[in-house]
Amino acid sequence: MPRPGRNTYSDQKPPYSYISLTAMAIQSCPEKMLPLSDIYKFIMDRFPYYRENTQRWQNSLRHNLSFNDCFIKIPRRPDQPGKGSFWALHPNCGDMFENGSFLRRRKRFKVGGVQPPDPLVPTKPPDAAHYLQQQQAKLRLSALHAAAHLPQVPSGYNLGSVAPPSGFKHPFAIESIIAREYKMPGGLAAFSATGYPLHNQLTPAWPHVYGSGMMDSAAPISMATGDYSAYGMPLKSICHGGQTLPAIPVPIKATPASMPGLPGLPAHIPAFLANSPQSLSPTSPQTATGQSSPAAPGEPMTASASSGLQAAVAVH
DNA sequence: AGGTGTTTACCGCTCT
């Protein structure tokens, strides 16, 4: 496996399978669902390797989307013009990469398989899609609500209701992946007080992500850049497609107390950085199934998929 | 026409 941080990935294949890449893309968007074209865009933006031979890897990626039950297709609503459907992660697929490798899963996620039972999360794809659509609708409401109540939010600031909550982060969230694999010397990742990686410090370690100029000072972690008008408002205003994330997040949901001794660091950072052994998988129970998070064990994805819902509930 | 989605097949690799 290539070792990130030594040589540039500019033209090398990133150490992630298409499944993890796709999951990252989906997780990067507050809506937790993306059309195919935006998944392409996300991958190409962050991994220069994938700017070539697009036909080849995009075919593979489509194959993965269809073939793997961990991805569910969410049809566009009538007021959502555009090609193709939205793709989301199945609510129960959070623990696929139990062995800590983003190249190979321990087990293929199968609907109806041996997923941890979660009575709140439907297992059948159509139901899961419907379930997620409901979450998106609630998320949209919360976003609108937040927009209405945060008129003074400076431009360039994320809206708290859809910013990744300061608490749990899904293992596929790019922040989590970055955090786990590219710890700073001493075990402390280069995270800003917002919980987002300090790209300047990460640049040497993430040349395949940051080295291409795509993630320059204007976009440490650029959100998906697609058109999300499907949800009634341009999500670019939420995600700030390719824009700087807020220096000061506007949390809707009360965040756990910051780590004593690490002022300014979100509580989740020490949870899987300072205390995480090298072998700790981002999807390990400690981080993904809620032993250190409010999420109930066995529903890592639920916690993530409903992170927006949590915000929505907090708002309403 | 081009993008999207599904399916099948094959090969190489890793894990058990």
Next chain:
DNA sequence: AGAGCGGTAAACACCT
């Protein structure tokens, strides 16, 4: 060794 996973190619159908 066998099973399972990931990557790739290809064909086909559907949709915009």
